[in-house]
Amino acid sequence: MAVYLDHAATTPMLPLAIDAYAHAMALVGNPASIHSIGQNAKRVLEEAREQVAATLGCESIEVVFTGGGTEAVNLAIKGLFWARPGTRILVAAGEHHATIDTVEWLAAREGATIQWLPLDEAGRLSLPDLEAALAEDPEDIALVSVLWANNEVGTVQPITEISALAARAGVPLHVDAIAAYGQLPIDVSAVRADSGAGAGTGLVALSVSAHKIGGPVGIGALVLSRSATIEALIHGGGQQRQVRSGTQDAAAAVSFAAAASAVHAALPAESVRLAALRDRLVAGALTAVPQAVLNGAGGDATVRLPGNAHFSFPGCEGDSLLFLLDMAGVAVSTGSACQAGIPEPSHVLIAMGRSVEEARGALRVTLGHTSTDADVDAFLAALPAAYAQAATAGHADRQTSFDLR
Numbered sequence: 001m002a003v004y005l006d007h008a009a010t011t012p013m014l015p016l017a018i019d020a021y022a023h024a025m026a027l028v029g030n031p032a033s034i035h036s037i038g039q040n041a042k043r044v045l046e047e048a049r050e051q052v053a054a055t056l057g058c059e060s061i062e063v064v065f066t067g068g069g070t071e072a073v074n075l076a077i078k079g080l081f082w083a084r085p086g087t088r089i090l091v092a093a094g095e096h097h098a099t100i101d102t103v104e105w106l107a108a109r110e111g112a113t114i115q116w117l118p119l120d121e122a123g124r125l126s127l128p129d130l131e132a133a134l135a136e137d138p139e140d141i142a143l144v145s146v147l148w149a150n151n152e153v154g155t156v157q158p159i160t161e162i163s164a165l166a167a168r169a170g171v172p173l174h175v176d177a178i179a180a181y182g183q184l185p186i187d188v189s190a191v192r193a194d195s196g197a198g199a200g201t202g203l204v205a206l207s208v209s210a211h212k213i214g215g216p217v218g219i220g221a222l223v224l225s226r227s228a229t230i231e232a233l234i235h236g237g238g239q240q241r242q243v244r245s246g247t248q249d250a251a252a253a254v255s256f257a258a259a260a261s262a263v264h265a266a267l268p269a270e271s272v273r274l275a276a277l278r279d280r281l282v283a284g285a286l287t288a289v290p291q292a293v294l295n296g297a298g299g300d301a302t303v304r305l306p307g308n309a310h311f312s313f314p315g316c317e318g319d320s321l322l323f324l325l326d327m328a329g330v331a332v333s334t335g336s337a338c339q340a341g342i343p344e345p346s347h348v349l350i351a352m353g354r355s356v357e358e359a360r361g362a363l364r365v366t367l368g369h370t371s372t373d374a375d376v377d378a379f380l381a382a383l384p385a386a387y388a389q390a391a392t393a394g395h396a397d398r399q400t401s402f403d404l405r
Contacts (some may be wrong), residue, residue: 003330003378007178007307008151009370014214014259014369021216021255032237032246045250051257055264056208056223061266064222064240065253068297069178069209071233072222073098075244076174076205077145079230081106084172086142088113090133091127092125093351096151099176100347104147111144119351122297123155130162134169144173148180148206152335152348152364153296154308159203163195167202172228174205178220182213182263183271183305188223197225201401204228210252214369215259218250263369274308274367275299281365282309284380289313289387293358295349307367312349316390318362328382333364 004012029041046060053060066072081089088101093116106112115133118126125146134141138259144166149156159175166173177186188206195202205228209220224230224243236245263270279299286292295310297303313321318334324337325332335346345359 001142003375007167008366011368017255017259020258024251024254041313048253048257055260066220069220070098072207080143082231083229084142086140088141092146094221094348138169148177151179153310154305155297163203167197172204199227210256215256271306281376309365313359313361320390323384
């Protein structure tokens with residue numbers, strides 16, 4: 001059986017989430033129906049919403065279930081942009097493509113102006129640059145969007161400080177917490193209180209996804225403050241505060257809630273376990289391939305996701321290394337699964353100031369609830385030969401979009 005070290009792309013469903021899903025799928029009833037069968041479905045759905053809210057430190061009414069993390073990001077960014085008079089969107093460089101492609105669509109179709117905010121060499125957002133951008137005509141800023149933790153290099157952003165800057169400028173903040181959820185404690189109410197977020201300002205929207213934490217694919221959530229003004233993407237029956245119409249998937253919500261509750265309860269111990277595995281993997285990889293460079297912030301849980309290890313391997317293509325490791329029975333990635341198969345340098349490393357050559361040799365190894373010492377051993381055993389062969393092949397002779405800029 002292959003060793004799976006790509007948990008940031010998706011993690012195996014938890015058995016209890018599968019059981020909860022199967023049981024809930026046997027229930028009949030539309031939660032919007034007013035008869036007793038429909039109201040029973042609604043009760044099950046709302047109990048699931050309360051459980052998910054408890055893991056995010058928010059009110060249950062603020063949890064808007066979506067068809068996944070990408071929809072939640074689109075709803076937050078497009079919805080906030082359409083609801084405000086400003087045209088500027090402040091976005092941290094190195095974001096997930098769910099954000100990048102959304103804001104670029106708004107720029108092409110809706111007249112938005114994107115202002116990219118720089119990252120430092122560890123992938124941290126520059127707070128002075130954010131503050132300066134917010135001070136420049138804040139009434140023309142529709143929103144700020146930033147990852148809680150980078151999905152490629154694992155760097156954790158100072159979300160409370162970012163929310164405070166946005167709140168002082170009177171601007172709403174959307175946080176993509178999809179990579180962070182289940183790996184770091186998330187308390188939306190605490191961030192809002194500690195940052196002085198007010199009515200419609202500071203942290204007002206936060207995106208998460210179920211399949212990243214052992215729940216099912218096809219459901220996510222947008223935590224949306226009751227003070228936020230937003231335009232809906234989907235219109236119809238007016239479900240979920242008229243923010244996201246459509247018949248709600250009670251079974252998926254129940255499974256999501258089961259996974260969320262289990263992961264939330266296990267988080268303190270699991271984050272310590274994953275960090276220890278990650279540190280051993282990093283030390284072993286840098287010993288096996290001394291030329292390799294660890295990307296991102298340090299290993300402390302406040303600055304890096306506990307399950308993330310991201311490397312640059314000089315003189316080879318990350319894709320080549322990925323395929324060679326896959327042939328050896330070890331599954332890793334070169335970055336976001338949404339960009340898999342597209343031979344481009346890591347845009348995150350480019351945003352961090354790395355060269356195109358360094359960005360082409362990127363490899364992401366991510367651990368999760370099924371990861372063991374044996375998995376780490378298998379990766380470390382396969383890495384030296386795979387790197388030697390990939391380095392012999394060198395870089396592919398091809399142009400990328402970065403070469404054409």
